[in-house]
Amino acid sequence: MKKAYHLAPLTPTEAKPFAGVRWQCSCHNFWHYGKCKHSLAWAISQGEMTVPAIYRIDRIGDVRKRGRPKKAKGGEALSQMD
Numbered sequence: 308m309k310k311a312y313h314l315a316p317l318t319p320t321e322a323k324p325f326a327g328v329r330w331q332c333s334c335h336n337f338w339h340y341g342k343c344k345h346s347l348a349w350a351i352s353q354g355e356m357t358v359p360a361i362y363r364i365d366r367i368g369d370v371r372k373r374g375r376p377k378k379a380k381g382g383e384a385l386s387q388m389d
Contacts, residue, residue: 312345329355348385363388 313333322329328346336343350356358364368381 314346314349344385351385358385361388362386 315331317329317331319329321331324341328342328350330346330349331337332343332346334343334345337346347356347359347362351358362385364383365386366381367384370381372379
């Protein structure tokens with residue numbers, strides 16, 4: 308269970324201390340800072356938030372790796388701007 312993160316929805320009143328992110332994550336960063344990349348990325352993918360100015364969405368892995376389906380491509384992930 309150390310590698311899997313669980314996301315659960317929060318009500319709007321519960322989300323106030325967590326920087327407005329309406330998804331609760333089970334990772335350490337969420338409970339320490341009140342937000343994490345997992346809950347933020349899920350909220351963006353659900354259309355509840357826009358990408359904050361300190362982050363950008365990068366395409367990861369354009370080349371298909373061996374063992375993946377023929378038309379598989381890499382996905383997108385949040386990365387912090389330098």
